[in-house]
Amino acid sequence: xxxxxxxxxxxxxxxxxxxxxxxxxxxxxxxxxxxxxxxxxxxxxxxxxxxxxxxxxxxxxxxxxxxxxxxxxxxxxxxxxxxxxxxxxxxxxxxxxxxxxxxxxxxxxxxxxxxxxxxxxxxxxxxxxxxxxxxxxxxxxxxxxxxxxxxxxxxxxxxxxxxxxxxxxxxxxxxxxxxxxxxxxxxxxxxxxxxxxxxxxxxxxxxxxxxxxxxxxxxxxxxxxxxxxxxxxxxxxxxxxxxxxxxxxxxxxxxxxxxxxxxxxxxxxxxxxxxxxxxxxxxxxxxxxxxxxxxxxxxxxxxxxxxxxxxxxxxxxxxxxxxxxxxxxxxxxxxxxxxxxxxxxxxxxxxxxxxxxxxxxxxxxxxxxxxxxxxxxxxxxxxxxxxxxxxxxxxxxxxxxxxxxxxxxxxxxxxxxxxxxxxxxxxxxxxxxxxxxxxxxxxxxxxxxxxxxxxxxxxxxxxxxx
Amino acid sequence: xxxxxxxxxxxxxxxxxxxxxxxxxxxxxxxxxxxxxxxxxxxxxxxxxxxxxxxxxxxxxxxxxxxxxxxxxxxxxxxxxxxxxxxxxxxxxxxxxxxxxxxxxxxxxxxxxxxxxxxxxxxxxxxxxxxxxxxxxxxxxxxxxxxxxxxxxxxxxxxxxxxxxxxxxxxxxxxxxxxxxxxxxxxxxxxxxxxxxxxxxxxxxxxxxxxxxxxxxxxxxxxxxxxxxxxxxxxxxxxxxxxxxxxxxxxxxxxxxxxxxxxxxxxxxxxxxxxxxxxx
Numbered sequence: 210x211x212x213x214x215x216x217x218x219x220x221x222x223x224x225x226x227x228x229x230x231x232x233x234x235x236x237x238x239x240x241x242x243x244x245x246x247x248x249x250x251x252x253x254x255x256x257x258x259x260x261x262x263x264x265x266x267x268x269x270x271x272x273x274x275x276x277x278x279x280x281x282x283x284x285x286x287x288x289x290x291x292x293x294x295x296x297x298x299x300x301x302x303x304x305x306x307x308x309x310x311x312x313x314x315x316x317x318x319x320x321x322x323x324x325x326x327x328x329x330x331x332x333x334x335x336x337x338x339x340x341x342x343x344x345x346x347x348x349x350x351x352x353x354x355x356x357x358x359x360x361x362x363x364x365x366x367x368x369x370x371x372x373x374x375x376x377x378x379x380x381x382x383x384x385x386x387x388x389x390x391x392x393x394x395x396x397x398x399x400x401x402x403x404x405x406x407x408x409x410x411x412x413x414x415x416x417x418x419x420x421x422x423x424x425x426x427x428x429x430x431x432x433x434x435x436x437x438x439x440x441x442x443x444x445x446x447x448x449x450x451x452x453x454x455x456x457x458x459x460x461x462x463x464x465x466x467x468x469x470x471x472x473x474x475x476x477x478x479x480x481x482x483x484x485x486x487x488x489x490x491x492x493x494x495x496x497x498x499x500x501x502x503x504x505x506x507x508x509x510x511x512x513x514x515x516x517x518x519x520x521x522x523x524x525x526x527x528x529x530x531x532x533x534x535x536x537x538x539x540x541x542x543x544x545x546x547x548x549x550x551x552x553x554x555x556x557x558x559x560x561x562x563x564x565x566x567x568x569x570x571x572x573x574x575x576x577x578x579x580x581x582x583x584x585x586x587x588x589x590x591x592x593x594x595x596x597x598x599x600x601x602x603x604x605x606x607x608x609x610x611x612x613x614x615x616x617x618x619x620x621x622x623x624x625x626x627x628x629x630x631x632x633x634x635x636x637x638x639x640x641x642x643x644x645x646x647x648x649x650x651x652x653x654x655x656x657x658x659x660x661x662x663x664x665x666x667x668x669x670x671x672x673x674x675x
Numbered sequence: 676x677x678x679x680x681x682x683x684x685x686x687x688x689x690x691x692x693x694x695x696x697x698x699x700x701x702x703x704x705x706x707x708x709x710x711x712x713x714x715x716x717x718x719x720x721x722x723x724x725x726x727x728x729x730x731x732x733x734x735x736x737x738x739x740x741x742x743x744x745x746x747x748x749x750x751x752x753x754x755x756x757x758x759x760x761x762x763x764x765x766x767x768x769x770x771x772x773x774x775x776x777x778x779x780x781x782x783x784x785x786x787x788x789x790x791x792x793x794x795x796x797x798x799x800x801x802x803x804x805x806x807x808x809x810x811x812x813x814x815x816x817x818x819x820x821x822x823x824x825x826x827x828x829x830x831x832x833x834x835x836x837x838x839x840x841x842x843x844x845x846x847x848x849x850x851x852x853x854x855x856x857x858x859x860x861x862x863x864x865x866x867x868x869x870x871x872x873x874x875x876x877x878x879x880x881x882x883x884x885x886x887x888x889x890x891x892x893x894x895x896x897x898x899x900x901x902x903x904x905x906x907x908x909x910x911x912x913x914x915x916x917x918x919x920x921x922x923x924x925x926x927x928x929x930x931x932x933x934x935x936x937x938x939x940x941x942x943x944x945x946x947x948x949x950x951x952x953x954x955x
Contacts, residue, residue: 382894384712384719384759392896421761423894427698450898452908459908459927461934465898471891476718484718484743485891486938560930607895608913 214251217320222327227540231510234396234479237537238302241324246331250278252316253323260313261325266657267300267365269293271310271325278328287336290329295368295411296361296656298337298403299390301330304653305531337406344414350374352670355438357424357610360388361652362643363444364408365659366666367416373667376415378438380422385475388446389644389652392475393467395504397511401474425609430617430639439673440638440666443625444659447644448607452600453496457554462488462562466497466505466601473508490597492516494565496551497601498528501649503535505599506543517543518593522550522570522583548572550583552590554598564592604649614639624648631665632658640666677760680733682753685815688740689783690749691725697732699724699762705790706768706885706917709734710893712759713747720744721890723787723862723916724763734762737786737815743942764893765916768860768883770794775801777849777856778824779842779871781863782808787885788862789816792823801825803854805845807867811836843870850878858883861920865932869925876921884920886911888928889935903927 223245224230224238241249253275261271270289277286290297306312306326314322354370356363359381367377385391390404412418424430424445433441450465452458464472469487472478476485493509495502498521506517519538521528524547528535539545548570555564569589572581606623618626618635625634625641632640642658644650681693699709708723726735738745751757768791776795780788785806796802804824808814809832821827828845829837838845846859859882861871868884875882891897893912900911905922909915 382761383892384761392892421759422698423761423764426763427702427761446896448895449910449913450896452898452901454908459901459903459924459931461931468891468897468899471897476891477716482716484716484747484942486935488934560933609895 212251213254214248216252219252219321219324220245220249220327222324227537227542230397231507231541232513234511236400237397240334241327241331243335246278246328247281249324250275250328253279254315256315258315260315261310264309264313265293266309266653267293267660269310269329274332275323275325275328278332283332283335284340286332287340290332293660294656295365296407297329298333298407299361299399300653300656301326301328301333302399302403303394303651305651307532309653337403344410346413346415347372347374349376349415352376352674353378353436353438354440354442354666354670355380355433355436356442356444357430358382358388358444358446358643358645359386359408359418359420360444360446360643360655361390362655362659362662363388363442364411365656366442366444366642366663368411368414369660369663370666371411371414371416373663375667375670376417378417378419380424380428381418381420382423383475384420386418386420388444392471393501393504394652395470395474395508396479397507398504423609425613430610430614430636434638439670440640442632442659442662442666443610443634443639443641443645444643444655445607445610445645447604447649448623449605450600451603451605453551453602455551455553457556457562458600460554460556460562461560462490462596463554463598463600466495466501466599467604469505469599470501470508473512479508479512487512488597490514492593492595493597493599494518494520494546494551494593494595495599495601496520497603498523498530498547499601499603500530500534502599502601503530503538503543505601507538507541509597509599510541510543514597516595518546518595519543520546520549520551520565520567520593522548523580524548524572527580546593548583550585551598555592562596562598564594565598566590566592604644606645606648610645622648630661632662633665638669677757679751679753679755679757682751685737686813689737689786689813689815690740691735691737691786692748693733693735694757694760695732696734696760696762699734699760700727700729700732703727703734703763704767705770705794706787707763707765708893708916709736709760709762710764710890711736711748711757713744713751714758717747717758718744719759719891719893721764721887721893721912723885723887724790725786726790734760737783739783742939761893764912766914768794768885768917770798770800773798773800773857775803775854775856777803777805777846777854777859779846779859779861779863779867780804780806780820781842781867782813783815784863784867784885785816785820788860789819789823791860791862792820796823796825803849803856804828805830805842805849807831807842807863808836809833841870842867843874846871847874850874850880856880865925865929868920869929872920872923872925882920883917884923886916886918886923886928888931
């Protein structure tokens, strides 16, 4: 048994200097060294109750993998994580661990929790860099399943089903698989080479990924059944960006966060030789306070802006983004204009953005969500001089599938209605998960939904073929 | 897939390509579009489907060489493959139940107007077509339009072919001559569609226009293609590309269309020499 490390503090994550990284797209956090990982793993008490596992949407056996790291058995640790997670290198980077596993960690009561996410990332990276073995091809079971959308939920469902022996085809609308992992989350938080490697691993176990296939248009869900698939999983993701319906949102220089991030991440507009343009901004206002807003603001800074504001109608305490993302953004010089709400975007004579008019807010009584409702302070309007505005106030689910799939029930927001945890929709054999069901949420929740649906699909097909 | 089976220059800057895309051909309807990327690092660009053949499994696109993406596409020849080709996207044009329609096409927009005229004609609708070009050299699809129309008026800005003048003049004449159209379908440059709508509004004739804003994904994700239609924000990729022309804010759409003009200009200048080498 390795010596326990009783330090109350988590080993800090090595990262690029904020001043340097604010101007490049390289990964911010550079990752634990081998010794750091082993030392951090030895902080885990391997407690009996394992509260961390119950707080993990995909129920990774966290104490078991950490014990392997403490004993310097990195491949053993990877093997344990792989049983539960199809994308550990991704989750180790983008999961909100502070609200999940780490939030429940016993070590967090008196000090800081064990750095579970950092260890997961270390193990996945170690495996990627040191293991040359290709994953074993599972024994085919003769059944076919179609997955719509190659994002976190679809890839997770695909991986789990492929491991059970299903012939899985993933249909992706864009030209590259990965969904939000490639078009949304920036390179500096999640290098695309890592996403590609995880996708290559799925291909190695027989998952077929067909890009440029917009289901609902080129093929319908019903046609996927006609093609011999016995179940269909819909993980089509979040859809159309919301706007505020204030004057000036059609000016040149107003982007949705989806468009801005897609240009930067999927189309690589940050590279000088990119064929997809993006505005060279000097002063940027990002409206919204979630993780996507942080990604957009930090991307704008890296693209060369000298001033980037986050404009958010509630206070710093209410920001929905992960604390770590907010801290990183602040370190990089993003200016937080909280308790402010835009009322108009101002244009110049050529139709380009020249500023944004905001009004100060104060927090009133709690609303239905339990958060204190922001109310305008009369007469407090002011202008910020900006040349770019990025709207990051949420999305509504993609309409393409619900409008072409008869009998698929959706709610008034357009989200697909599912039954219980297993993702079953109102159509037999059709399962759904991720943002298409929940509205914009996190990568790990989508993965959890993909995982549950894969299990339910397996049970459904087995019971049908009895 | 996506092999170019045929490539023809319809005029010096307008190219027609017949592309092997059986799944798209099976589902395509007039008014829908595809998004292409010519090469692995190319920009995603929407093009309305000019024709399709379900049996041969082909989709025809007609494009004008205007920017880097279309220059890159033009460097591909018969036998080459287009890197990405996705569709059919957007809502098909509404053609059912129309008895008499005037189809107005301007420039390369005629490539999109033609399949609609053809479809209407095949459904037994009386089709009048008005097509306009800057001059005779730029004329495209004359025979095709003639075959799909009960009446065809060709306009050129300089009078070098057909009648001299703008499509709006011919349209207004047809209306004042007593032709009662269920609908006018106008496809061409924004400024042309704007003025067609100004004419038809005067005579209270319903007018449908096909919008072609800047897009990225084309599937209802990025929101870049938003337009203001009847005071509401609409997305050309999933709500369109066809809209009621009397409700479209054309001035806004024209302004938004120039967002990347400087970038395009630079790309064109950089791309020109390269292009000259590759296509002599």
